[in-house]
Amino acid sequence: MTIKITGTGSYIPADIERNEDFHNHEFLNSDGSTIKAPSEVIVKKFKAITGIKERRYAKPHFTTSDIATFAAEKALKKANISGETLDYIIVAHNYGDIKHDSIQSDTVPSIASRVKHLLRIENPKCVAYDLLFGCPGWIQGVIQAEAFIKSGIAKKCLVIGAETLSRILDPSDRDSMIYSDGAGAVVLEASEQKGGILAHEAATFSLEEAHFIFFGETYNPKVDDNRCYIKMHGRKIYEFALTNVPLAMKSCLDKSGIDISKLKKILIHQANEKMDEAIVKRFYELYNMDMPDGIMPMSIGKLGNSSVATVPTLFDLILNEKMEGQAINEGDIIMFASVGAGMNINAIVYEV
Structure with missing residues (x-):
């Protein structure tokens, strides 16, 4: 038996935030002092180091659980399975659902439970939980899903990585230009084919x-x-x-x-x-x-x-x-x- 990815899906937000959109920002050092360079110069140096020229932000009415669901729907369709057949839904994120212009993260119920709800999965034996592991969270979710399948307690798992980092950016911090929003998902299943993990x-x-x-x-x-x-x-x-x-x-x-x-x-x-x-x-x-x-x-x-x-x-x-x-x-x-x-x-x- 091998454990293989049988379906993938992603959600890339439509709103594009380009580097030029940061030219009017006042960038500060961590002590609150002004960085002694024009914003255009700061942005140009940022592009040279990071390679980033634009990034995607979710629409104001979408949350992390929303975009996670969009990616999950595509992965399930690609795998040609019903969500009712899933044994686990594992959602990797770090900041929960943060509504646009909110000052509070919402993690109750879990993002995974919200995704299961939005997918309209009735099966109570489909266990949904969140995973906080920093940026490596999705890979860690895949590692956990493999363990579940290899042990025999699961046959099909949905692993999602989703985040809306645009909701937690300090506009005075030049590092804020790094971050973006998005979601990706995979279905893992036991397989008789060679390969896999x-x-x-x-x-x-x-x-x-x-x-x-x-x-x-x-x-x-x-x-x-x-x-x-x-x-x-x-x-x-x-x-x-x-x-x-x-x-x-x-x-x-x-x-x-x-x-x-x-x-x-x-x-x-x-x-x-x-x-x-x-x-x-x-x-x-x-x-x-x-x-x-x-x-x-x-x-x-x-x-x-x-x-x-x-x-x-x-x-x-x-x-x-x-x-x-x-x-x-x-x-x-x-x-x-x-x-x-x-x-x-x-x-x-x-x-x-």
Whole structure:
């Protein structure tokens, strides 16, 4: 028996926020002082580092559970199964349902229960729960679903990654330009076909690293604001990721028994174009190899960083031939990898 992905789906919001839309922002340092550069210069440097030129924001009337449901519906249709046959619905997110212009996150009931409700699934034995694991949450959900199926307590699982990060952005923080909204979903099933999940790796570094990404107050001292916003120590994350993610990826590939020359694609969390490229280059250096051309598809330039949604969205886009110059075919060996708040790391080697 193997555990395979039988259906994928994604939801990419229609509203586009371009870099030029940030030219009128007043960007501040963490101490509230003004960054001594025109906004246009700050935005230009941001593009050079991250590769992001635009990102997607959900419509004001949609929440995380809404867009998660949109992606789930597509995955179920692609897998050609009824939601009533699911044993588990696992939704990875980090901030719950945050209504437009709200100051409070809503996580009761869980996002997974809301998705099950919106899918109109009646079966009470379909268990729905949330997973908070930072940006690697969707990959971790797939790892958990594999364990359920391998143990025999489940046959079909729906794993979703969804986030509306546009609702928790501090407009005075230049890092706010990184984040976006989106959702991706997959159906996993027991299969008699070869391939599927070949190996996985996961780790949490929290002794010194737990608060590299955190919730904090606005940088703007002139604003009377009780809300908290997503914040990060970018340099620390970069150094942490370059040291630890390639090692986790190597450990995962070595566990699988697959030679690195057989690896066709690496679908890495779309966090930062320069950082992702550096991670994959260092991964290949561990095998005394150069990074192959085209091995690392990137969607961050147009979609931004939608946290848990980046990897499943990227996978769905490629499978549906919506990324120029990129393809994944039956029998290909690919790797999923991510790093994020916690600080958590994980990876999966998968045969399509």
